[in-house]
Amino acid sequence: MDEKVVPEYYPSYNDNNNNKDSNPNKYSLQPPRQLPPPPPAPPVVPLKSVVTGTFYGHRKGHICFCIQKDRLNYAKPPLLLELSIPTDDLVKEMQRELVRIVLECDSSSNKSSCRLLSIPIWTMYVNGRKVGFAARRRPTDKDRLILKTMQSTTVGAGVIPKELATMESSHYPHHQGGGGADDGGGSGAGDGDELIFMRANYKRVVGSFDTESFHLTNPDGCLSSQELSVFLMRSR
Numbered sequence: 001m002d003e004k005v006v007p008e009y010y011p012s013y014n015d016n017n018n019n020k021d022s023n024p025n026k027y028s029l030q031p032p033r034q035l036p037p038p039p040p041a042p043p044v045v046p047l048k049s050v051v052t053g054t055f056y057g058h059r060k061g062h063i064c065f066c067i068q069k070d071r072l073n074y075a076k077p078p079l080l081l082e083l084s085i086p087t088d089d090l091v092k093e094m095q096r097e098l099v100r101i102v103l104e105c106d107s108s109s110n111k112s113s114c115r116l117l118s119i120p121i122w123t124m125y126v127n128g129r130k131v132g133f134a135a136r137r138r139p140t141d142k143d144r145l146i147l148k149t150m151q152s153t154t155v156g157a158g159v160i161p162k163e164l165a166t167m168e169s170s171h172y173p174h175h176q177g178g179g180g181a182d183d184g185g186g187s188g189a190g191d192g193d194e195l196i197f198m199r200a201n202y203k204r205v206v207g208s209f210d211t212e213s214f215h216l217t218n219p220d221g222c223l224s225s226q227e228l229s230v231f232l233m234r235s236r
Contacts, residue, residue, distance in 0.1 A: 047205070047206040048204065048205050049069075049204045050201055050202070050203055050204070051068060051202055052068045052069075052070075052071040052199065053199070053200060053201070053216075054066045054147070054197060054198070054199040055090070055198045055199075056146060056196065056198075057087040057195065057196065058087060058193050058194070059088055060088070061086070061087060061193075062083055062085070062086060063083050063087040064083065064143070065081045065083060065134075065230065066079065066139075066143075067079040067080075067204075067214065068147070071151055071153075071154070071199075074147035075139075076139070077147070079117050080136065080137060080138070081134045081135065081137075082135050082137055083133075084124065084131070084132030085124065085131045085132055089131075090126070091196070093126055093127065094198070094226075096127075097226055098127070098227045099126070100125075100127055100128075100229050100231065101228075101231070102124070103124055103125075103232050103233070104122060104123045104233050104235060105119050105121065105123065105234050105235070106235055107210075107236045116209070116210065116211075116212050116234060118136070120135065121133060121135055122135075146160065146197075154201075154219070155219055156199060157196070157197065157198040158196070158197060159195070159196050160194065160195040160196075160197060162194050162195075201217045201219060202214040202217060209234075210233065210235075210236065211234070212231075213229055213230065213232065214229065214230040215227075215228075215229045216228040
């Protein structure tokens with residue numbers, strides 16, 4: 001019986017080429033994989049808190065605006081501003097449903113890096129009308145006495161008796177007699193008459209390093225029907 005010889009098969013160079021040609025994309029370059037875009041940055045959320053805000057002044061003098069984190073701590077309020085607008089004029093403005101007080105300052109070399117509440121002089125606008133200036137100052141003994149007298153009042157408006165309302169003369173930087181904004185002690189020409197005040201809760205909103213605002217709220221924390229807001233803005 002004859003044996004069948006099975007020839008051995010050896011792949012040739014042409015066979016390898018044919019195999020490559022059968023799958024031309026096997027060794028081709030693939031486009032780089034694109035990574036998904038990064039998620040958007042979270043929006044800047046303004047910091048909010050509730051503070052006690054008090055307007056007070058003699059009827060025939062200038063009015064002050066004081067911010068306290070705690071009304072029982074009357075010795076060192078974080079902000080005390082003396083406004084150049086007469087008290088009676090501001091009271092008339094407050095009879096409107098919408099009152100917006102804007103305090104603006106320039107970002108000059110000595111103001112651009114300091115805290116907003118530490119700026120000494122502001123240009124003041126009431127409902128879009130320029131009415132003068134506001135000066136930050138340290139509280140005097142009379143200021144502390146007035147704030148101590150009102151420390152039991154959470155929200156309200158009223159009159160402080162004349163005996164407790166006597167305050168020192170005001171010292172705006174642009175007045176004769178001079179002195180810095182921190183030297184002042186009261187509400188100017190009306191030292192002999194009674195002192196009126198309006199105290200309420202304000203929602204403090206810190207929008208950025210250059211903007212803060214205070215918005216009148218009801219005791220329950222909701223915005224009041226009367227829109228009274230104080231804006232502090234540093235222009236750049």
